[in-house]
Amino acid sequence: MKKFFTRKKPLLVAATAALALSLSACGGSGGGGTASSGTDEAPYKVADNVTLTGSPTYDAIKSSGKVRIGVKQDQPGLGFKDAATGEYTGFDIEIAKWIAASLGMSKDKIEFKPIPSANRESAITNGDIDYYVGTYSITDKRKQLIDFAGPYFVTGQGLLVKKDNSSINSEKDLSGKNVCSATGSTPIQNIKANFPNTKTTEFDTYSQCVEALKSGQVDAVTTDQAILLGYAAQEPDSLKVVGQPFTTEKYGVGLKKGDTALRQFMNKTFTDGNSVWQKIYDQTLGQSGTKVEQPKVENY
Numbered sequence: 265m266k267k268f269f270t271r272k273k274p275l276l277v278a279a280t281a282a283l284a285l286s287l288s289a290c291g292g293s294g295g296g297g298t299a300s301s302g303t304d305e306a307p308y309k310v311a312d313n314v315t316l317t318g319s320p321t322y323d324a325i326k327s328s329g330k331v332r333i334g335v336k337q338d339q340p341g342l343g344f345k346d347a348a349t350g351e352y353t354g355f356d357i358e359i360a361k362w363i364a365a366s367l368g369m370s371k372d373k374i375e376f377k378p379i380p381s382a383n384r385e386s387a388i389t390n391g392d393i394d395y396y397v398g399t400y401s402i403t404d405k406r407k408q409l410i411d412f413a414g415p416y417f418v419t420g421q422g423l424l425v426k427k428d429n430s431s432i433n434s435e436k437d438l439s440g441k442n443v444c445s446a447t448g449s450t451p452i453q454n455i456k457a458n459f460p461n462t463k464t465t466e467f468d469t470y471s472q473c474v475e476a477l478k479s480g481q482v483d484a485v486t487t488d489q490a491i492l493l494g495y496a497a498q499e500p501d502s503l504k505v506v507g508q509p510f511t512t513e514k515y516g517v518g519l520k521k522g523d524t525a526l527r528q529f530m531n532k533t534f535t536d537g538n539s540v541w542q543k544i545y546d547q548t549l550g551q552s553g554t555k556v557e558q559p560k561v562e563n564y
Contacts, residue, residue, distance in 0.1 A: 314368040319525035321394050322367065331369045333360045334379040334387055334396035334518070341494020341549050343398045345378065352376050354494065355548040356515075359416055360397040362540060363517065366533045385409045388518050395526075396518035399490060407564060411523060412516030413530035416541070418559040420509025421451050422489030424496060426477060427504050432484055434507030438462040441483040444473035451486045454511065470495075478502065488513055496552035505554050514559070531561045 316322045325331050335357060336343035343356040357376070364374050379387045384400065387393050388410050395413075402412045423443075425432050432441060439461040445452035447466040455464055465482050467473050473485040474495050485492065489509045496503045517530055534541065541558040549556070 310365050310370045311368050314366075316367070316525060316529055319523050319529070321520055321523050321526050322529075324391075325367065325369065325394055330373045330375055331364050331367065332375045332377055332393045333364065334384060334393040334398065335360060335376050336398035337376075337378040339399065339491055339494060341497045341552075342490060344494075345376075353548075355417075355490075355544060356397045356399065358544045358548060359517075359541075360395075362537070362544065363395070363397070363530055363533060366529075366537075384518060388520055391520070394519075395530075399488065399515055400518050402514045402516040402564065406518075409521060410518050411521050411527050412518060412564050413527045414516035414534065414561060415514035415559050416517065416534055417490060417515040417556075419488050419490040419513050419515065420511040421454060421486055421513075422492050422509050423506050424474070424477065424485040424492040424503060425483065425506055427500075427502050429483070429504075429506075432506060435459070435510045438484070442481075443484045443486050444476055444482040445486045446470055446473070449487065451488075455486060474503075490515070490549065493549040493552045493554055493556075496554070497549055500551060500553055505552060514562075516564070527564075531563075534558070534561050 335352060337345035337352070339354065339356075342354040343352065344354050345352050360376075361371065361374065364371075377387075377393055379393065379396065379398070384396055384398075385406060388396060400412075402415060406412075421435075423432060423435065423438075431437060438455070438459050440463075442463040442465055443452075443455050443459075444465040444467065445455070447468060452464055452466055455462055465473070465476065467476070470485065470487055470491060473482065476482045477485050485495075489505060490513075492505050496505050519526055519530075538558055545556060545558075
């Protein structure tokens, strides 16, 4: 089985090997699937005889013959587009492909559409995309506009440090340390508000913080642990994620509000496909060395 990550520099180089997973054929209104042997040419076995009634989104997918998936393209290990090849890789990308396969849509029928965070709800409600998979936190405010399937991942604010750092093992060890995050982000605001003895450094992007960490300019980088796992997975010999998340963020699949049939279909896919989920994680974010279990689906 090929791995998604190679230890290349610069940091924002995502590996392009395919995950050798496959999804068994599924039927019924719930869908779902189990892991079975696959090939590099067909990493997911596309489901046949899919029966999904009462979903306007699924009807549109079948009618058009393609599925449009909103994603991130600048998050290594999660949703990343290789500038040279145009290939999308990462944990979220594979989750998105798994859902598409369970809906009977092969890889060549997938159209990935990078959507900025601020435009996600409008892209879903306007029908620009069929669903969105990209570090999309489930919140009460967003649930007023769209529906969520999942969560398929639970994370929270975490810490990334150099591999040889033994002085920072959790957020309890930040006193006197210099912590970096994106300017104006919730994580940096949390550090300023709740860790008064901690110094802060801010850059426009998390990748700049990671470079500052590697050069010794800062002691740690903080943002969602899932994002940090992506960086650690690229350079496991020099970076590591420490401690447990000290806030809670539940990532869900965003879809059109009121499409209960599709939401339930996705939830059953997650529930029935624990082994598939675990293989996806192990071959993406799991390359960081941090073990994470699939969260239980909730009924939103």
